[in-house]
Amino acid sequence: xxxxxxxxxxxxxxxxxxxxxxxxxxxxxxxxxxxxxxxxxxxxxxxxxxxxxxxxxxxxxxxxxxxxxxxxxxxxxxxxxxxxxxxxxxxxxxxxxxxxxxxxxxxxxxxxxxxxxxxxxxxxxxxxxxxxxxxxxxxxxxxxxxxxxxxxxxxxxxxxxxxxxxxxxxx
Numbered sequence: 564x565x566x567x568x569x570x571x572x573x574x575x576x577x578x579x580x581x582x583x584x585x586x587x588x589x590x591x592x593x594x595x596x597x598x599x600x601x602x603x604x605x606x607x608x609x610x611x612x613x614x615x616x617x618x619x620x621x622x623x624x625x626x627x628x629x630x631x632x633x634x635x636x637x638x639x640x641x642x643x644x645x646x647x648x649x650x651x652x653x654x655x656x657x658x659x660x661x662x663x664x665x666x667x668x669x670x671x672x673x674x675x676x677x678x679x680x681x682x683x684x685x686x687x688x689x690x691x692x693x694x695x696x697x698x699x700x701x702x703x704x705x706x707x708x709x710x711x712x713x714x715x716x717x718x719x720x721x722x723x724x725x726x727x728x729x730x731x732x733x734x
Contacts, residue, residue: 620681697712
């Protein structure tokens, strides 16, 4: 295979999904970091971008400072048990100036789930990340004070995980 074939193969790996080619924000994120977007969709007027786990802080910084998404509405998670990667960490961002919203998702493995904290971008992520840690057990690297926020410190387990029994003893 010639140099053109290799270049074309590498270019294909970093291409924006066809469903997102007409989305200005997705194109901007792709231009910022070609390896950041792993998928996504535009459905019912809502843009969702699947971001590589290791790129979440830089993409959030780009969206806040360059694209004016100054408001972090929430951080939450979804447990896809028994699928792997088990968790999705979901960020809802809002550009007040442009009256636009975007949802970012990062997939996180079930064994020792961990992702970088975005508190360096939005200090308000502190409480949201603590809630996700408390209820799902996902650790946020670099979080300034990662500890339980809703349940007692001596509580065992994480109640929003799908493998936690909904009735009967927790033991």
